[in-house]
Amino acid sequence: MNQGINTTQPLSILYQDTDLVAINKPHGLLVHRSFIASDASEFAVQLLRDQLGQRVYPVHRLDRKTAGVLLFALSESMNSLMQQQFMEGAVHKTYLAIVRGHTPDEQAIDYPLRRDDGIVQDAFTQLKTLQRTEIPLPFGKHTTSRYSLVELTPTTGRMHQLRKHMAHILHPIIGDRxxxxxxxxxxxxxxxxxxxxxxxxxxxxxxxxxxxxxxxxTAPWQAEFGRMLGVLFGEEEQKIN
Incomplete structure (x- = not known):
């Protein structure tokens, strides 16, 4: 089951013109078919194609369990132009994540990542802490649990970069496997x-x-992300949105 997906509702369109369209991708929805996720039966590319009645081209990717802004081109030529901008680092992306522990106010994470084929690539992420919380939930030897809401700005686009970088600094993203x-x-x-x-x-x-x-x-967060903000940060959620 693809958690967070309501296939009876159309995809939420955030932006659309004659060349581009962006959706707010739900958690759990694959961008396109993948041999590593044979359990999935619905994909953003096909759902949006059917919703618009025309072919669409994803110009970047989001992990299956990541929600938020996903951009598509409406022609092959626009797809090529946008992919060129991504390769040149001309596209600025910002993410929000809830992570384990109390993170520093700011941190530059400059940590190369190894691809599956063994090639090592430079990878850089800028972290900014937006909120911290400590809740009365015992965990291990601790009587409370600490979490942070962080803003992450990657300047490279490596596979699972944010997930790997947060694990590297010992503040893993909650729910990451x-x-x-x-x-x-x-x-x-x-x-x-x-x-x-x-x-x-x-x-x-x-x-x-x-x-x-x-x-x-800009994409408003999905319901589950908002629920956990409310659970962990309480009234602070309203100041963040």
Whole structure:
């Protein structure tokens, strides 16, 4: 079952013009068919194609369990132009994540990542802490549990970069498998009934290839992310949104 997906409702469109369209991808929805996720039967590409009645081209990717801004081109030529911007680092992306522990106010994470084929690539992420919380929930030898809401800005686009970088600095994203903390993931499932990954692609900024105008697309968080913000941070959620 793809948690967070309501296939009776159309995909939420955040932006659309004659060249591009962006959706707020739910947690659990694959961008396209993948041999590593044979259990999935629905995909963002096909759902959006059917919803718009025309072919769409994903110009970037989000992990299955990551929600938020997902951008598509409406032609092969626009797809090529947008992918060029991504390769040149001209697209600015911002994510929100709920992670284990209290993170520093700011941190630059400069940690190369190894691909499955063994090639090592530079990877850089800027972290900014938005909120911290400590709740009366025992965990291990501790009588309380600490969490942080962080803003993550990657300047490279490596596979699972944010997930791996947060694990590297010992503040894994809640709900992340396999890079996160399985004990924390079990705690959230058992105590809160939460079984997704708390990573949200909040915003994307770029220059429109046709109009040369700046474009900013922002996605409100999905219901489960919002619920956990309320559970962990209480009234602070309203100040963040």
């Amino acid at each position: 396999p890079h996160g903390c399985n004990k924390q993931n079990k705690l959230f499932k058992d105590h809160f009934g939460m079984n997704t990954m708390l990573l949200h692609a909040q915003q994307i900024k770029f220059t429109h290839p046709v109009t040369s105008e700046p474009v900013t697309i």
